[in-house]
Amino acid sequence: MADSHPGRDGEQAVADAELHAHTRAIRAGRADNQNALAPILWATSTFTAASVSEARDLAVDTHSTRFYTRYGNPTVKAFEDVVADLEGTESARAFASGMGALSAIVLGLCSSGDHIVAQRQLYGGTQLLLQTACPRFGIGVTFVDGTEPGAFADAVIPGRTMLVIAESPANPKLDVVDLAEVGAIAGPMTVVDSTFATPLGQRPAEFGVDLVVHSATKAIAGHNDATIGVVAGSEELLAWLWNYAVLHGAAASPFDALNALRGIRTLAVRLRQQTGTATALAEALGSHPAVEAVYYPGLASHPQHELAARQMDLAGGLVTFDLRGGYEAGKAFMEEVRVVQFATSLGGPESLVTHPASTTHVSLLPDELEALCIGQGTVRFSAGLEHTDDVVADVIGALDRIDGSAASSAR
Numbered sequence: 426m427a428d429s430h431p432g433r434d435g436e437q438a439v440a441d442a443e444l445h446a447h448t449r450a451i452r453a454g455r456a457d458n459q460n461a462l463a464p465i466l467w468a469t470s471t472f473t474a475a476s477v478s479e480a481r482d483l484a485v486d487t488h489s490t491r492f493y494t495r496y497g498n499p500t501v502k503a504f505e506d507v508v509a510d511l512e513g514t515e516s517a518r519a520f521a522s523g524m525g526a527l528s529a530i531v532l533g534l535c536s537s538g539d540h541i542v543a544q545r546q547l548y549g550g551t552q553l554l555l556q557t558a559c560p561r562f563g564i565g566v567t568f569v570d571g572t573e574p575g576a577f578a579d580a581v582i583p584g585r586t587m588l589v590i591a592e593s594p595a596n597p598k599l600d601v602v603d604l605a606e607v608g609a610i611a612g613p614m615t616v617v618d619s620t621f622a623t624p625l626g627q628r629p630a631e632f633g634v635d636l637v638v639h640s641a642t643k644a645i646a647g648h649n650d651a652t653i654g655v656v657a658g659s660e661e662l663l664a665w666l667w668n669y670a671v672l673h674g675a676a677a678s679p680f681d682a683l684n685a686l687r688g689i690r691t692l693a694v695r696l697r698q699q700t701g702t703a704t705a706l707a708e709a710l711g712s713h714p715a716v717e718a719v720y721y722p723g724l725a726s727h728p729q730h731e732l733a734a735r736q737m738d739l740a741g742g743l744v745t746f747d748l749r750g751g752y753e754a755g756k757a758f759m760e761e762v763r764v765v766q767f768a769t770s771l772g773g774p775e776s777l778v779t780h781p782a783s784t785t786h787v788s789l790l791p792d793e794l795e796a797l798c799i800g801q802g803t804v805r806f807s808a809g810l811e812h813t814d815d816v817v818a819d820v821i822g823a824l825d826r827i828d829g830s831a832a833s834s835a836r
């Protein structure tokens with residue numbers, strides 16, 4: 426873990442490790458900040474070297490932040506240091522996006538003939554990467570139900586399985602995966618996409634998971650103004666990944682890293698507010714006649730509620746629900762919300778809703794949708810930072826209006 430306080434003695438660094446994560450989110454990532462309080466933007470693609478031998482050393486150093494920005498950059502490193510600190514890992518590496526991080530893991534660590542065990546309920550981009558790119562490179566993939574005890578371990582092929590990839594809570598139905606079970610799998614490297622939880626919601630590395638991935642585009646950066654991903658893990662694994670990552674080329678932009686670093690300073694208060702709104706909405710949805718099912722790990726009715734309570738500090742800002750009226754109800758609902766906006770993302774200041782069946786996944790057949798755990802009336806809600814009452818009233822009001830029109834047309 427980086428000593429984040431230049432000019433202070435080792436005692437201070439030890440003391441920092443004992444502080445709450447919310448405090449460390451404010452204090453970490455300052456090692457190379459001279460005496461500026463806010464992060465410095467190093468908007469440079471390259472750096473001068475004093476000598477040939479210095480340039481040679483920098484070119485092979487997996488932590489060089491002053492050689493060439495595709496290898497590393499001081500602003501990006503500051504962001505990586507905060508993530509490593511919060512995840513409790515030795516190191517972290519930022520990428521140009523969450524998909525940049527995931528594709529670097531898959532293509533950087535697997536070779537032709539290798540095998541991957543992955544959760545069936547996954548972010549759409551990750552699913553497509555595993556389903557379309559992996560076969561082209563001769564990498565086999567087995568998809569499993571991440572909520573079924575032992576499913577990941579049972580699908581591991583000894584000597585062939587290189588990666589086990591899980592996502593928790595997962596997109597879109599917020600399935601919760603037992604992190605201790607994933608972390609205990611011996612042999613392959615274990616990867617958890619922890620985007621929906623954020624580093625302040627859960628820490629998969631504490632359960633033995635090898636690599637923790639975030640689309641920091643979402644709640645970490647938190648303002649819908651940066652596209653950036655990050656992987657946290659051991660020094661050794663990240664050095665291995667780094668060798669491929671500099672060739673893969675999905676390096677994080679220093680400007681996006683600056684925004685992500687600024688975002689992470691306020692993550693604790695945002696996550697608390699968003700969890701509060703999501704909880705209030707999930708409770709209100711449960712008794713609405715237009716709603717068939719509500720999926721929220723913070724609700725006692727969630728099938729893995731106890732597991733979520735055990736491994737998560739906060740249930741987070743996402744709530745998914747199925748509308749009784751199916752496709753038409755989902756489409757009508759999207760057009761009825763007024764405060765909540767209609768966009769694909771999550772974790773930002775604006776509360777957002779998506780209806781995958783009529784938008785992002787409109788080209789899929791019903792059984793293909795079902796394989797991705799998406800129903801015709803499935804709506805995903807991401808809590809923003811508006812007043813909780815305004816958001817809940819808006820969503821419930823929109824449901825009342827579509828329910829009323831459904832009732833009148835049935836008459």
Ligand SMILES: *Cc1c(COP(=O)(O)O)cnc(C)c1O
Nearest residue numbers: 522523524525548620640642653
């Ligand atoms: C958005 C997202 C990704 C992809 O991240 P990008 O930054 O959009 O590339 C991966 N996993 C999850 C869970 C996501 O929500």
